[in-house]
Amino acid sequence: MSNQATLSRPVSKVDPFSHAFLHDPYPYHEALREAGPVVWLEQYGIWTMARHEQVRDALTDFQTYCSSAGVGLSDFRKEPPWRPPSIILEADPPLHTRTRAVLTRILSPAAIRVLRVTFDREAERLIDRLVEKREFDGVAELAEAYPLKVFPDAVGISEEGRENLLPYGSMVFNSFGPRNELFNQAMENAGPVRDWIMSKCSRAVLAPGGLGMQIFDAVDAGELSEAEAGMLVRSFLSAGIDTTVYGLGNALYCLASHPEQWKILRENPNLIRGAFEEVLRYEAPVQTFFRTTTRPIDVGGVRLGEGEKVLLFLAAANRDPRRWERPDTFDVRRRAAGHMTFGTGIHGCVGQAVARLETEAILTALASRVASLELAGEPKRRLNNTLRGFDILPLRLVTA
Numbered sequence: 001m002s003n004q005a006t007l008s009r010p011v012s013k014v015d016p017f018s019h020a021f022l023h024d025p026y027p028y029h030e031a032l033r034e035a036g037p038v039v040w041l042e043q044y045g046i047w048t049m050a051r052h053e054q055v056r057d058a059l060t061d062f063q064t065y066c067s068s069a070g071v072g073l074s075d076f077r078k079e080p081p082w083r084p085p086s087i088i089l090e091a092d093p094p095l096h097t098r099t100r101a102v103l104t105r106i107l108s109p110a111a112i113r114v115l116r117v118t119f120d121r122e123a124e125r126l127i128d129r130l131v132e133k134r135e136f137d138g139v140a141e142l143a144e145a146y147p148l149k150v151f152p153d154a155v156g157i158s159e160e161g162r163e164n165l166l167p168y169g170s171m172v173f174n175s176f177g178p179r180n181e182l183f184n185q186a187m188e189n190a191g192p193v194r195d196w197i198m199s200k201c202s203r204a205v206l207a208p209g210g211l212g213m214q215i216f217d218a219v220d221a222g223e224l225s226e227a228e229a230g231m232l233v234r235s236f237l238s239a240g241i242d243t244t245v246y247g248l249g250n251a252l253y254c255l256a257s258h259p260e261q262w263k264i265l266r267e268n269p270n271l272i273r274g275a276f277e278e279v280l281r282y283e284a285p286v287q288t289f290f291r292t293t294t295r296p297i298d299v300g301g302v303r304l305g306e307g308e309k310v311l312l313f314l315a316a317a318n319r320d321p322r323r324w325e326r327p328d329t330f331d332v333r334r335r336a337a338g339h340m341t342f343g344t345g346i347h348g349c350v351g352q353a354v355a356r357l358e359t360e361a362i363l364t365a366l367a368s369r370v371a372s373l374e375l376a377g378e379p380k381r382r383l384n385n386t387l388r389g390f391d392i393l394p395l396r397l398v399t400a
């Protein structure tokens with residue numbers, strides 16, 4: 001095909017951040033995938049990719065699709081970011097290479113093995129309490145309660161003020177979208193929440209031996225400045241809570257609403273690890289990230305200019321029929337590896353082993369005790385410009 005196809009770039013009028021879209025994105029995902037390999041979103045003057053091949057290729061080509069102009073809609077070269085940019089998420093090599101190396105080491109398989117003992121014990125404790133309760137809100141009492149206990153403990157921050165962590169996550173993940181009502185609501189109490197977060201990022205307040213203090217050890221080794229270490233603690237507190245809260249909530253929802261899949265897991269606990277990958281594919285807690293082009297590039301015969309924003313639909317790639325058989329079926333036995341929910345390439349989720357550890361600990365504790373996991377009422381969604389998940393998830397546990 002020649003470049004003449006440039007003349008017929010696919011266009012769409014949809015708003016991926018409207019309430020209608022966020023409530024039920026799947027029909028819109030399909031329309032965007034079928035419109036073409038790359039689609040112009042008129043409302044925002046940006047490109048979007050919703051097919052697996054193009055999303056994966058863009059994530060892999062960090063030189064053409066950069067992160068340093070921000071990974072949300074806002075272009076940091078044109079408007080000031082709402083907070084100082086993350087030095088890992090919103091950075092390109094060589095800065096990214098240096099910061100990433102530190103977090104990769106701190107979150108290595110050996111480090112995860114150390115965390116597992118505590119994470120398993122806390123999961124068993126919490127599930128024992130909930131089994132006794134029988135009926136509870138799966139969001140507040142499980143999907144939020146568990147990550148809010150184990151992760152800040154692992155980082156090594158004080159108990160006091162942890163109620164700021166979820167509001168901060170809401171600010172961070174809503175801020176990747178447009179300045180809409182969701183963004184404005186999330187930012188209502190931004191000042192005090194941001195101040196509390198920043199007050200937890202210094203060497204003086206972190207517990208010895210924790211994941212936070214290990215970042216400061218890299219300062220002593222000459223890898224980071226003191227200020228950079230604080231910024232990477234901020235990355236832990238930005239990326240480490242809401243993502244796992246929404247992921248755990250989606251896991252509970254998928255399993256409670258597919259009882260035959262829960263039965264399969266109970267009978268084969270070795271499938272739990274793969275089941276979480278399937279949750280991430282089927283109901284991605286992180287739906288989207290943006291990149292910005294650093295040069296003109298052809299995508300499937302359509303020419304993108306330099307300095308243009310590209311919305312990557314991770315969640316749509318996860319259900320692309322070009323890549324997956326029965327993409328809209330939740331199947332815990334499926335090989336779901338290759339989903340885009342953790343991204344891929346140099347920015348692929350550095351904390352993914354922690355996310356898996358938390359979910360496996362909870363699902364394993366549940367599977368060993370609970371015969372049936374049921375919805376006990378109507379779930380209610382919590383809308384966010386980036387995250388997909390629940391505000392309320394009424395659950396009932398029936399023991400074996």
Ligand code: OVM
Nearest residue numbers: 086089172234235238239
């Ligand atoms: C960060 C950060 C914030 C949100 C998400 C994320 C998914 C990273 O501050 O580095 O990764």
